[in-house]
Amino acid sequence: MMKLNEAWNMYATDKRLFGYQPGTIKAYKLQLDLLIRHSGDMKMADVTHQGLKQYLASLTHLKPGTVGYRIKFIRSYFRWAHEEGLISNNPAAKIKEPKMGLRIPKALPEKDIEMLREACETPKEHAIIEFIYTTGCRIGEVVKLNTGDINWQNRSCIVMGKGSKEREVYFNVKCSIWLEAYVMNRRDKEPALFATQRAPHRMSISRMRDIVKSIAKRAGIQTNVYPHKLRHSYATHLLDNGMPLEGIQSMLGHSKLETTRLYAQLSGQRRREMYQRYF
Numbered sequence: 428m429m430k431l432n433e434a435w436n437m438y439a440t441d442k443r444l445f446g447y448q449p450g451t452i453k454a455y456k457l458q459l460d461l462l463i464r465h466s467g468d469m470k471m472a473d474v475t476h477q478g479l480k481q482y483l484a485s486l487t488h489l490k491p492g493t494v495g496y497r498i499k500f501i502r503s504y505f506r507w508a509h510e511e512g513l514i515s516n517n518p519a520a521k522i523k524e525p526k527m528g529l530r531i532p533k534a535l536p537e538k539d540i541e542m543l544r545e546a547c548e549t550p551k552e553h554a555i556i557e558f559i560y561t562t563g564c565r566i567g568e569v570v571k572l573n574t575g576d577i578n579w580q581n582r583s584c585i586v587m588g589k590g591s592k593e594r595e596v597y598f599n600v601k602c603s604i605w606l607e608a609y610v611m612n613r614r615d616k617e618p619a620l621f622a623t624q625r626a627p628h629r630m631s632i633s634r635m636r637d638i639v640k641s642i643a644k645r646a647g648i649q650t651n652v653y654p655h656k657l658r659h660s661y662a663t664h665l666l667d668n669g670m671p672l673e674g675i676q677s678m679l680g681h682s683k684l685e686t687t688r689l690y691a692q693l694s695g696q697r698r699r700e701m702y703q704r705y706f
Contacts, residue, residue, distance in 0.1 A: 428470045428472055429470070429471050429513055430468045430469060430470050430471065431459065431462065431463055431468050431469055431470075431471060431474070432463060432468050434471060434504075434508060434513060435456065435459060437511070438504060438508075439452050439455075441507065442455070446590045446591040448567070448589060450567060454496075455500050455503070455504075458496070458497055458500035458501070459500070459504065461497070462482060462497075462501065465482050465485065466478060466482055471505075471513055471514050472513075472514050472515070474505070474514075474518050475518050476518045476519070476520075476521060476522070478518070479501060479519055479522060480522070483497070483498065483501075483522070495524050498522060498523075498524045499524060501519050501522065502522060502524070504519075505517050505518055505519040505520075506519065506520070533650075533656060533659060534656065534659045534662075534663035534664070535648075535650070535652065535656060535657070535659075535660045537664065539646075539648050539650075539652075540660060542646040542647070542648055543556050543642055543643060543646050543648070544556060544557075545646065546642050546643075546645040546646035547642055548645075549609075550605055550608040550609040550612055551609045551621070551624075551638075552638065552642055553605035553608075553609070554602070554606045554608070554609040554610075554621075555621065555635060555638055555639065556639070556642060556657070557598070557599075557601060557602035557605050557606065558598060558602055558606060559639070559657045559658065560657045560660060560661055561597075561598045561599050561601075561602045561661070562584075562586075562596040562597065562598050562602075562661070563658050563661035563662060563665075563678055563679055564586055564596055564658065565588070565654075565655070565658060565680075566632050566635055566636065566654040566655065567632060568586040568587065568588060569586075569620075569621065569635065569654075570619075570621065570630055570631065570632055570635060571586070571587060572584060572586065572619070572620040572621075573618045573619055573620055574610055574618060574619070574620050575618065576620065577606070577620065579607070581597075582597055582599065582600070582602075583596065583597045583598070584596060586680075588680040589680065589682075590682070592680060592682075596678070613627075615627035617629065621635065635654065636653060636654055639652060639654050639657070640652060640653065658679070659690075661678075662678075662679055662687070662690045663690055665678065672684060672687050672690075675687050675690065
């Protein structure tokens with residue numbers, strides 16, 4: 428009879444075949460490790476509904492979103508084990524994910540975008556800010572790109588999004604100028620679009636995130652700035668400029684229109700803030 432940790436490799440292999448991204452699989456492995464740390468590496472058949480409830484009840488110190496993510500993994504893991512015949516009953520079948528309030532994405536005002544641009548000191552910094560903001564890409568999509576993926580004539584490229592879905596994204600003239608300046612100034616042979624300066628190799632997500640935060644700090648922006656907030660800003664500014672939600676959904680690579688509709692709520696929130704400020 429398999430123990431919790433022994434079944435992991437089979438589970439991870441199946442999820443890779445279904446297009447799960449490496450980051451998701453890594454995050455799920457962490458969730459399994461946390462469950463094992465609490466309950467021990469039990470035989471899967473010995474895990475009970477009551478035992479899982481007791482584990483979840485011990486997480487009162489965590490935010491609802493964090494608990495919800497742990498429940499999502501537990502439901503996925505034991506549903507898979509049941510479908511594969513590793514257990515006769517699914518102990519997580521009746522465990523429900525908590526109802527979450529909609530988290531409205533936070534965007535930067537256009538003034539802060541300009542402050543970021545002004546604070547950039549090198550072509551690389553300009554290229555990173557412009558590319559993330561004007562394409563609306565997820566940071567994980569950006570770091571996977573190679574220089575050869577860029578269509579300079581059309582100012583576009585194909586990115587690999589969630590679920591291994593490809594989509595074409597576009598960037599503007601300003602981005603093209605800085606991106607070309609950065610690429611042309613490089614002397615390394617690294618194929619990655621964005622590479623580290625020392626011992627050049629593909630830039631990691633954490634390194635790119637640090638660069639964005641460093642630029643924001645230099646710009647004197649008081650709110651927390653991270654790459655995904657630039658993506659939120661891209662979507663919000665498209666909406667404010669009149670692009671239909673269906674178009675924004677396509678640009679962002681959202682599988683569900685409901686996800687994109689959150690930006691409409693954000694836009695409404697900004698209008699209310701402006702009304703309260705000026706009336």
